[in-house]
Amino acid sequence: xxxxLPAPPEPLLEVDDIQGNILAGFQKDHQLLVGLRLRDIAxxxxxxxxxVPEVATTTEVHHFNQLFQRLKTRRGRDPEGMxxxxxxxxxxxxxxxxxxxxxxxxxxxxxxxxxxxxxRSAAVLHDPAIGEPGGPDTWKVGGPDRVPDVLLLLAxxxxxxxxxxxxxLLPRQDDGAAADLPEVIYNEHGDVRPDLPGHEHxxxxxxxxxxxxxxxxxxxxxxxxxxxxxxxxxxxxxxxARPGMExxxxxxxxxxxPAQSRIDGTPLPPPPLPLPWLKNGSLLVFRxxxxxxxxxxTFLRERAADLAARPGFAGLTADHLGALFVxxxxxGAPLVRSPGxxxxxxxxxxxAANHFNYVAPMPPALLxxxxxxPPDRFPAAQPDAAGxxxxxxxxxxxxxxxxxxxxxxxxxxxxxxxxxxxxxxxxPPLPADAAGPDGVPRGLLFLCYQASIEQQFEVLMGNxxxxxxxxxxxxxxxxxxxxxxxxxxxxxxxxxxxxxGAAVTVxxxxxxxxxxxxxxxxxxxxxxxxxxATRP
Amino acid sequence: MKxxxxxxxxxxxxxxxxxxALQQWSDLLSGYFTEAVDRLNNFLGQQGAGxxxxxxxxxxxxxxxxxxxxxxxxxxxxxxxxxQPGVPTNYAAAEPTPAAGLVRPQDEYLEWHVTRDAxxxxxxxxxxxxxxxxxxxxxxxxxxxxxxxxxxxxxxxxQLTDLxxxxxxxxxxxxxxxxxxxxxxxxxxxxFAEVQLGAEATVRRQQFGAEVTxxxxxxxxxxxxDGSRNSDPKIxxxxxxxxxxxxxxxxDDPVGLYIDGLDDHGWQFADGTPAQGFFKILRGSPTRxxxxxxxxxxxxxxxxxxxxxxxxxxxxxxxxxxxAERITMKLTGVVCQPNSVQNLPVACGAVPQLPALGxxxxxxxxDELKVTRSQA
Numbered sequence: 001x002x003x004x005l006p007a008p009p010e011p012l013l014e015v016d017d018i019q020g021n022i023l024a025g026f027q028k029d030h031q032l033l034v035g036l037r038l039r040d041i042a043x044x045x046x047x048x049x050x051x052v053p054e055v056a057t058t059t060e061v062h063h064f065n066q067l068f069q070r071l072k073t074r075r076g077r078d079p080e081g082m083x084x085x086x087x088x089x090x091x092x093x094x095x096x097x098x099x100x101x102x103x104x105x106x107x108x109x110x111x112x113x114x115x116x117x118x119x120r121s122a123a124v125l126h127d128p129a130i131g132e133p134g135g136p137d138t139w140k141v142g143g144p145d146r147v148p149d150v151l152l153l154l155a156x157x158x159x160x161x162x163x164x165x166x167x168x169l170l171p172r173q174d175d176g177a178a179a180d181l182p183e184v185i186y187n188e189h190g191d192v193r194p195d196l197p198g199h200e201h202x203x204x205x206x207x208x209x210x211x212x213x214x215x216x217x218x219x220x221x222x223x224x225x226x227x228x229x230x231x232x233x234x235x236x237x238x239x240x241a242r243p244g245m246e247x248x249x250x251x252x253x254x255x256x257x258p259a260q261s262r263i264d265g266t267p268l269p270p271p272p273l274p275l276p277w278l279k280n281g282s283l284l285v286f287r288x289x290x291x292x293x294x295x296x297x298t299f300l301r302e303r304a305a306d307l308a309a310r311p312g313f314a315g316l317t318a319d320h321l322g323a324l325f326v327x328x329x330x331x332g333a334p335l336v337r338s339p340g341x342x343x344x345x346x347x348x349x350x351x352a353a354n355h356f357n358y359v360a361p362m363p364p365a366l367l368x369x370x371x372x373x374p375p376d377r378f379p380a381a382q383p384d385a386a387g388x389x390x391x392x393x394x395x396x397x398x399x400x401x402x403x404x405x406x407x408x409x410x411x412x413x414x415x416x417x418x419x420x421x422x423x424x425x426x427x428p429p430l431p432a433d434a435a436g437p438d439g440v441p442r443g444l445l446f447l448c449y450q451a452s453i454e455q456q457f458e459v460l461m462g463n464x465x466x467x468x469x470x471x472x473x474x475x476x477x478x479x480x481x482x483x484x485x486x487x488x489x490x491x492x493x494x495x496x497x498x499x500x501g502a503a504v505t506v507x508x509x510x511x512x513x514x515x516x517x518x519x520x521x522x523x524x525x526x527x528x529x530x531x532x533a534t535r536p
Numbered sequence: 537m538k539x540x541x542x543x544x545x546x547x548x549x550x551x552x553x554x555x556x557a558l559q560q561w562s563d564l565l566s567g568y569f570t571e572a573v574d575r576l577n578n579f580l581g582q583q584g585a586g587x588x589x590x591x592x593x594x595x596x597x598x599x600x601x602x603x604x605x606x607x608x609x610x611x612x613x614x615x616x617x618x619x620q621p622g623v624p625t626n627y628a629a630a631e632p633t634p635a636a637g638l639v640r641p642q643d644e645y646l647e648w649h650v651t652r653d654a655x656x657x658x659x660x661x662x663x664x665x666x667x668x669x670x671x672x673x674x675x676x677x678x679x680x681x682x683x684x685x686x687x688x689x690x691x692x693x694x695q696l697t698d699l700x701x702x703x704x705x706x707x708x709x710x711x712x713x714x715x716x717x718x719x720x721x722x723x724x725x726x727x728f729a730e731v732q733l734g735a736e737a738t739v740r741r742q743q744f745g746a747e748v749t750x751x752x753x754x755x756x757x758x759x760x761x762d763g764s765r766n767s768d769p770k771i772x773x774x775x776x777x778x779x780x781x782x783x784x785x786x787x788d789d790p791v792g793l794y795i796d797g798l799d800d801h802g803w804q805f806a807d808g809t810p811a812q813g814f815f816k817i818l819r820g821s822p823t824r825x826x827x828x829x830x831x832x833x834x835x836x837x838x839x840x841x842x843x844x845x846x847x848x849x850x851x852x853x854x855x856x857x858x859x860a861e862r863i864t865m866k867l868t869g870v871v872c873q874p875n876s877v878q879n880l881p882v883a884c885g886a887v888p889q890l891p892a893l894g895x896x897x898x899x900x901x902x903d904e905l906k907v908t909r910s911q912a
């Protein structure tokens with residue numbers, strides 16, 4: 001690795017103007033999503049005026065999270081009774097047209113947002129078409145005539161507080177006549193799994209890898225949004241906030257800030273914004289993803305048994321096959337750090353579980369003096385340029401190829417495709433001993449923020465997750481990938497470490513994750529929300 | 537891999553029955569490989585770093601179990617894609633109005649020509665990934681076949697005299713620039729460059745005391761191509777990954793750059809009817825496509841529909857580049873005998889000596905000389 005040059009000064013983030021879920025993240029056990037359709041615009045603005053003071057800012061959420069984390073670290077457990085209920089909101093292109101004007105929305109610098117998820121669903125995300133299972137006409141939200149103008153996101157440690165908050169925040173009589181009020185067309189709870197907190201319904205730990213956003217909270221250059229934990233003597237201290245957390249310039253998540261070059265990672269001045277109210281806003285992708293847990297488990301069990309009889313796959317278990325599909329073990333331990341067996345303690349240490357590359361060796365990180373995080377004593381990640389430990393099409397390798405080159409660039413380019421994930425599961429877990437599908441909807445309320453849906457979320461989905469030949473030939477992402485137009489879905493698996501044998505191509509069913517709704521939204525700044533609320 | 541002859545790109549049948557020409561093509565390709573291997577041997581010898589891991593499968597064929605590895609990249613030139621959020625991709629700059637003799641600025645081994653109607657709506661887009669080396673060779677071997685292919689794929693009006701200058705075949709003739717895309721024109725887009733890039737990328741590199749493993753660092757260090765492209769760094773690092781694992785490395789026969797495929801899933805017309813399956817392979821095969829065309833079936837064209845009516849994720853096609861960015865390109869490497877070569881990494885800066893170029897403009901030299909990816 002080349003000696004890292006000191007990073008240029010980072011920008012001051014206007015954290016009192018940026019909604020809190022974008023940069024800080026709610027990080028709550030319970031969320032409630034409410035979709036509304038605006039009717040009378042004067043009534044909508046009255047409602048919005050009442051709502052704006054309730055919108056949680058980055059300052060508020062960040063400080064709460066910091067205090068919560070400090071107490072948790074010192075006490076060794078969650079601080080009892082410490083709770084907050086947050087609300088953020090986002091607006092679809094249709095909603096923005098109502099609150100501003102079609103001419104203004106036409107100037108938004110992201111075609112995907114302006115066109116909306118419905119228009120992008122089949123061509124970019126390979127979703128089923130209208131009339132097919134999982135097609136937009138079957139969606140609970142976001143299908144034809146069911147696109148919300150406004151999406152409210154509420155979050156709390158205590159589910160009952162969510163219900164109280166929503167009662168307070170939804171449109172009510174003093175906002176206008178009943179027929180004029182914004183109409184609720186969707187609401188759904190998301191909850192962290194009570195049996196496996198932090199895991200999605202297939203049983204794998206989720207949300208481990210997040211980018212660290214550069215930027216200052218005050219004029220003091222030491223007061224940064226993402227605390228820096230690496231010793232200055234560590235060459236990665238200029239590019240990582242902590243082991244495995246890459247620092248990304250804020251212009252990839254919030255409009256109006258420096259982004260970074262796809263060629264060499266250097267910061268780029270932000271392009272002029274076509275509209276002042278775009279400043280401090282962000283684009284939100286919401287996908288309601290239904291998971292076929294029984295089908296996934298059955299496939300793993302049956303196919304692992306088949307494969308175990310083949311040279312190169314002796315002893316393959318269902319859990320191991322699942323790990324090959326995901327790129328991590330259920331605990332979150334990455335295959336490149338533990339190729340043969342799950343190491344729950346590694347998975348539980350989110351710094352260590354994220355401290356790896358696919359190509360270059362990743363030496364142990366040097367932490368700052370006084371750092372309280374326990375040292376990483378797990379086996380180092382093994383370079384895996386050939387995809388022998390972690391298949392090229394494994395979910396986490398598709399969604400973030402890290403230092404592996406892609407068909408559109410290298411690690412510098414990949415860094416500019418990162419997203420801030422804020423999703424949460426919905427529906428009850430399927431019991432481990434369930435004999436069959438129970439017919440209960442469950443899945444993930446996937447939420448992510450970025451500055452460009454077209455260049456970030458849609459590149460991850462369209463270029464990598466759904467594509468069998470890119471970033472590297474090796475099949476589709478078995479978890480999220482969808483083959484084009486009924487084509488066969490597959491993944492190429494290398495023989496298990498230490499075993500002789502040829503790679504095998506494993507045919508996959510069309511999908512285990514089916515879209516069940518969603519939308520593309522804009523999360524405005526508080527200044528913009530005030531503007532929308534007070535326009536004549 | 538051990539072969540008895542290099543076959544023409546995409547296993548095309550242009551020279552079937554012409555044994556002498558087929559042999560000459562094989563000789564030409566073999567010369568490209570031998571030149572690369574010799575240059576590497578000289579260079580690595582000078583550096584005390586070992587001997588070439590890249591080999592000529594015809595003259596140095598290795599009879600051992602091979603692994604074939606497709607190396608893929610996006611067909612739309614990286615230099616025109618959006619550099620950051622809020623700045624759109626510059627499709628217009630990627631396809632300037634065609635003019636006689638004008639080289640296309642499309643440097644990812646994929647070039648295209650857009651045909652428009654009087655209302656400026658796109659009626660078809662032709663894509664090619666055939667190197668000019670082959671066409672220059674064909675012009676020397678069989679002029680009638682050359683003319684036949686131009687008339688088949690570009691226009692029945694093509695005359696042989698249109699394709700030649702007094703000094704020989706004109707790569708940038710008007711039927712391959714202003715009026716069509718028979719084969720690649722960008723100086724970097726040639727088979728010689730592909731072979732040299734593949735070869736030079738087998739040199740292991742070191743910098744700051746560590747072996748180079750990132751594509752950006754490798755291409756800066758070894759200078760075998762242009763780091764602002766999709767293709768050069770990707771090909772370079774994937775070849776280099778194999779080199780670091782001690783493989784013997786070569787390129788699959790038939791040597792060529794190929795269209796791997798187009799993702800047109802979900803494309804539709806404004807009324808919601810599907811607009812898929814309009815991408816037709818014209819030369820080559822589904823696994824080694826040399827030439828393809830995007831054009832609506834005649835029944836749809838008869839209804840007045842054009843390519844510009846097709847929506848990709850809700851966006852109408854205004855430029856051929858919107859299709860190109862959905863095309864994946866590939867070449868195929870062949871490796872064998874891992875851990876059999878233990879070359880030493882070479883410091884950055886030192887590079888194998890390339891053939892010297894003259895003072896003439898590069899595009900002109902591309903007609904006559906071997907131009908590499910780093911020179912173009």
